[in-house]
Amino acid sequence: MSEGISQPDQPQTLEGHAGDKDLFSKFDDIIAMRQGLLDSGVEDPFNLVMEKVLSPTRAICNGRETILLGTYNYMGMTFDPDVVEAGKQALADFGSGTTGSRVLNGTYQGHKDVEEALKDFYDMDHAMVFSTGYQANLGIISTIAGKGDYIVLDIDSHASIWDGCAMGNAEVVPFKHNDIEAMEKRLRRIPEDAGKLVILEGVYSMLGDVAPLKEMVAVAKKYGAMVLVDEAHSMGFIGEHGRGVVESADVIDDVDFIIGTFSKSVGTVGGFCVSNHPKFDIMRLVCRPYVFTASLPPSVVATACTSIRKLMHGSNKRAHLWENSKNLHKGLKDLGFQLGTDEPQSAIIAVIMPDLQQGAAMWEALIKNGLYVNLARPPATPANMTLLRCSLCAEHSEEEVGEILEIFEKSGKAVGII
């Protein structure tokens, strides 16, 4: 699931009212929900402006110096001097944008270079870069799974995965979150001769929990399914080389496609798919979200390329990020907060709030005390929970994690949650 602020990841059918002429009337319920929240007097959690960004972990938000704990900037690459310098150089040498599709005039040397970097990073034969991570899922899923094929996917999948399913006309069969048996039952019932694609995520971003990929990939292979794993929230951090949960679970060779993003650990924007499929390159001609959009600006691919190559040697930063995750998880647990996982499984720690009102109040208390986290609320969340999602950065110091815990304690007591 995603950080979708006010809608579920799975697309909904909004019911219009007969006779209404205003096409916007279908949004009345959500307009009322938002207004209700604002009328209660809280600072709008979905309208935060960062006036100045001081570092990967600090910014001036709504006039206050704030510790950033909800940016997915896991490896803190956004202000890396080499990364920034590569972007400046590309801006000077290649201009501000490509003004074209990858298949026409939009492939520059930098696009090829970043694809080479991805192939090296994942040790795979093919890499294809999209303009966003959303488009990578949308494009690959909708293109490879068509009419008559079956997609078996986790119910807590990200919006970009659901939208890829909706666009591709395959039969879509969801199963209960991380439930190996439920997944197997569904695969078993699919006609043997049908094309099958199993879609999983390494780390699920709502609760920060990891998928049992070892077992799930084995089951998928047993039924002859191809496997796509979205590793957006694990790249650069999980696994010996930072290749994700597929690497730590030792299943990378059995996975057909890995989808990832440049907007988290890599520190810029863009998406990609890597694969060893011998025919993979044909995707460049048949994948509509790849063809019918402008390619990434030269500065973006240059920063991504430099960042990815540096992440290959990031084992010290990875170790420190794990320390941060463990410290924050333990600290919050000791303070009496209810967390999304019993043990820290990723760089995301989800704090479960009693309800939306108290969640919004807690978010506001945190921001006023100088700490930014993501507020996630129903219906975007599993089991309609209200969550404060914390994503740690390798650049958070041990002292900063201590400071974060102090702010949580002070705010939690003020709001009456602990």
Place this chain on the structure above:
Amino acid sequence: MDRAEVDAKIREIAEPFNKKGVTITEDTSFQNDLEFDSLTVMDFVAEIEDEFDIIISMNQQAEIEKYGQLVDAVTKMQAD
């Protein structure tokens, strides 16, 4: 299994999901009358799938709005 047997079985499965005790008829709507949200739909569909050893894909679910349509669809699927 004939339609009446399928109907009886699905009614049994629907019981714990019918939190407000709505009287279920052929025309009862899952969304409007029973007010099933997407997670409830998933759990409810999973139980039916397991009971009849069938798959009701989301594409097929989208065509099913009313209780009677579900019974028809399941009766047909489990006979195939």
